[in-house]
Amino acid sequence: MSSFDTVLVANRGEIAVRVIRSLRELGIRSVAVYSDADADAKHVREADTAVRIGPAEAAKSYLSISAIVEAAQVTGAQAVHPGYGFLAENAAFARACEEAGLVFIGPPVAAIEQMGDKIRAKATVSAAGVPVVPGVSDVDIPEGGFAEAVAGVGYPVLLKPSAGGGGKGMRLVHEESELAAAIESARREARGSFGDDTLLVERFVTTPRHIEIQVLADQHGNVLHLGERECSLQRRHQKIIEEAPSVLLDEATRQKMGAAAAEAARSVGYVGAGTVEFIMSAHDPDEFFFMEMNTRLQVEHPVTEMVTGLDLVAWQVRVAAGDPLTLKQEDVRLEGHAVEARVYAEDPARGFIPTGGTVLAVHEPSGDGVRVDSWMTEGAVIGSNYDPMLAKVIAYGPDRTAALRKLDRALADTALLGLGTNIAFLRGLLADEDVRAGRLDTELVDRRLSSLVSSDVPEGFFVAAALDRLLSLQPKGSVVDPWDVPSGWRVGGGGGVTFRLRAGEVQAVVRVTASTVQVDDHEPVEATATRVGDVLEVRRDSGIERYRRADGPQQTVWLARDGFGFAFADQEVRLAARGEAAGAGPVKSPMPGTVLVVKVAQGDVVAAGTPLLVVEAMKMEHTVTAPIDGVVSELSTRAGQQVALDETLAVVSPNEEQR
Template identity: 60%
Template sequence: MFDTVLVANRGEIAVRVMRTLRSMGIRSVAVYSDADSGAPHVRAADEAVRIGPAAATESYLSIDAVIAAARATGAQAIHPGYGFLSENTAFAAACEQAGIAFVGPPSSAIDAMGDKIRAKQTVAKAGVPVVPGSDGAGLTDDDLAAVVADIGYPVLLKPSAGGGGKGMREVHAPGELADAIAGARREARNSFGDDTLLVERLVTTPRHIEIQVMADAHGTVVHLGERECSLQRRHQKIIEEAPSALLTPAQRDQMGRAACEAARSVGYTGAGTVEFIVSSDRPDEFFFLEMNTRLQVEHPVTEEVTGLDLVELQLRVAAGEPLPVTQDDVVLTGHAVEARVYAETTTVSGDALTFLPSGGTVLDWTPPPGVRVDAGIETGTVVGSDYDPMLAKVIAYGATRGEALRRLDAALRDTVLLGLDTNVGFLRALLADDDVRAGDLDTGLIARRGAALVDHDVPGDVLGAVAGLGLLRREPAGPVVDPFDVPGGWRVGEHAWTVSRLLTGGADGAVEVRARGRAAGFDLALPTTSGAGTVPAPVPASVTPDGTPARCRTVAVAPGVLEHTQDGRTRRYAVAGATGGPVWIGRDGRAWGIREQEPLDAARAAADGAGGPVVSPMPGTVTVVEVAEGDTVVAGQKLVVVEAMKMEHVLTAPTDGTVRELRARAGATVAKDAALLVVEPVSEEQA
């Protein structure tokens, strides 16, 4: 067994791999970029080596830098985690040439399975069913269009290299094809350095089921059951579970044997995942999608139901040991469900959902007790736009699927993550969906549910707690001598009303909150409807049915913790806030960043359908600028593409007009809400 292993990754996966290394008595080495110099994975290691600046291409994706770090620290093996270099054939070959064990399959297997076109050809020869589509490499745009014309719409464009849903595009009509090919090639090139595409028939209402395989160098290949990964957005999984509610033991055995054959067809060793698309109404009909030649994000659910440590098995196989288990030893017990926590803002346009990366400083991270949490953050972590926006994974186990789902929802409810927008509230809404609870899943479920899964309204008790916090912070520390000095607005007869206009997250309007008194006992009045985007009534309506203001009470029970009583109900809230920034307040897994309204700048003041600035909806990098100063544009025309955390967002013209004040430059880094250009609308005279 190895004495020292370098982990060529970051975040939660690096921390998780180091946990197993520590349990096995193996010394761990971390690598880090300038952006990660103080990251948790750096401190979790026995030794850490800087390998470059923040850009992944100059650090985590630099083969020379990683190999040099391994040599300098005496590492005998490199564990690549997932993402970055984990499926890079050149990296696996470089490890082999340097005499360093690569904790993964041989470079030949990565090469065979890393190219999705060759992978389909290889497994098809082994008798594994594949989705109809293109079967050649190096297809031009015209070649792809010809294949689409042959197999018919709808189709799915996929990068031949890489995975994780990056660069995938659904195309439902001929008019969408050209832009979809261009966008898929661009994102594939940026993510994987290879813009080769393939196209497949889009299987409608599919379920995404994958089989975990393990193979050693002594000829043993076993599968560890399946994971259901059908709950996805942007072709990326957010809820995964093991086993699937769909498969029978016979179907599991059939898919497991096919997965093992796929692994044998390329001489595979180590941990790998064979992904299948399964028809919702015909689980006996399944098609090979791809093989991920690495550990998966969702591997913990397999560990929970099998009792096996997959990282330990990887290390033993890489060290030349035979697998300690046979197929008969693999027994799935109970049920496990995992939720991925992302730095993410969910917006709604009609019934359509848009998921945009967010960022900021983690002001409070308190993971839930009683469940497994794999995290790469801590309080104080700065989440930027350089890397993937996944922050943590919450994994719950139960004797039954229902119990596992209940425990996961309770864990998300008890999760405190303040300082940036996350998807925790969205995950809870998804877990509460009737079809999800019944196990009636497919990859389009989230898109169909749309706005029903998103709640941007801020509850009245949260606004009341913020008002109480404001009063609490203004109260004098010592005894009050002069009643006119009391900041609560005391006057002869009664306290005066203090009016606050609160921005509650992305709204052009503000919520008006009126309070009078002191935190230990105050009256509160809110607008008739409280929530983001609400235009407050001139005189706020009472929150009580009889027309009198509600009587509230706010108490600080611990640093960063409030108890607030309103409507006869006492709740507990986590609170945090940076100097000059919003107050972050959270309860039941949701969190809101609320600030006093300031004069709106032009970027926020532009209304839909009117001219004005076109702003970046997220911190990121400008990858494409389609227009020039003075160009005439029409409403909906593509103007700029911004990429952040491996996701592209296309900005379009809000109205017909002329491009002015063009600030966007390809390759430039931009902040959230940065004005990239202005569309000067067509005047009535011009029209």
């Protein structure tokens, strides 16, 4: 086998860790790059060597072509693996690698350029006989004719940046009254993410299912398709649960789509691993349309690896080194079923806005058929500079039912303490009746969101918090003064120990008397608690609930169960997996990030729901709106300003006539 001695991984997070793992198995020395924010990150620790490339800001580090090329040259790397995101589909980066004598582990520059521009990509594959979604591009629309062109395509339509992917800048528009705001937002996000605000307008396929085909091509003209992945469970046009194979496709359709994907790859002289994405109606699986080709490895590649038994990263390296594919199409077999869930630092109850914080403790699942691709370590700081994905939990089983069951158990055994995550939401989604039955489409999450998220706090968490607090207050030592025992004793009997606790906006008074726990005015229940290591076992009636525990800064104690987290600060409990609802008056930042746009001025009269500012964090825009009808009485925020979670951005006061 041809190979390289040293490969630089031009990325961070779980994909950098995953690529380094395959390089190690191939006997290849790995080089990591890192920003100041990632100096102690997992990918830096696991690489054979690492090079600092700049400050935390991505534009000055992970997106700096010159810094990455220089790092590769200094460390003696012969090749660069771009991972996904950042510069993975950047033709200028691939060209710079070639000019520096480095092998870019990806497709040729021409293929990136043709498929990276959605307008050119559609024209190219259409000429090759691949069906495409009806639509129109900016370049074909005369000035001032955008609304007319969209009407010609027919509502609903999807606005898509021509130069990017990953759901960034995509806007679904149902009617003309929504168009102007959608165009403004889509262009702004497209410029910020890809440096190009050219838009593509496509007809929105009703009840759409997102099916993608993995392709693999070598430098000798061989192109294989490795089966499909179902990626229909999405939020904000971004995938959250993916699986292989899809329950929608029969073998004939699978082969037809695979052949179309391979033809799309051949049409641009593709080399390496890539993904051709199709959309089809759930009601008409015989008709499918090309959407785009991702000229890189996909986030969801592990499910394909698990059902085919192939290491796609290893094959990327071999193909880039000039090796031919040793497989033929008839050798590709899909065995069993695999499902992947993306774990994000986000709050589903608040519109999936990113969260952040310091990871106080990590527990990741393991076992037969369970795989975790993660970059989480204790002490890792999750800020607003990068994408909020923390890990991917993947489960494999002999059939779909077994794989779903195993994934649910694996998520239940996943704990990331110190920040809010979407783990509980993912488990709720996996339990959905339609998801279990395979009745999927890209709008399912939006339809079911209210039933999948809740600001309610389970009573059991308050019980566990109070019992854990009581256990921590017990005196230590061989000689104990009875007066030091927190029993709530008083003349006439024991009054119990009372804790006033808060989780988000939910408050509770918990009274513990011996083994009896009463929450507010509810009936007292028998409850006992024992701690084994860092696990608190709470027995209530006949059930046992488990909560992991970790000590962090300022004696903070965290508890977690099925993705929920608590933090103690004195006698206040904060529920990390939930957010607080916005109210009238002060308008606060929903997440730590950067103010992109300020849409109002101090003194402006606004109505409830009027956009005030746009805040961006972790590649996501969030429009902050007026909570009430009134006047912007305070506004000290400016575009470009860094803001913290819950920092006051403006104050909207009622009009005098409303007082």
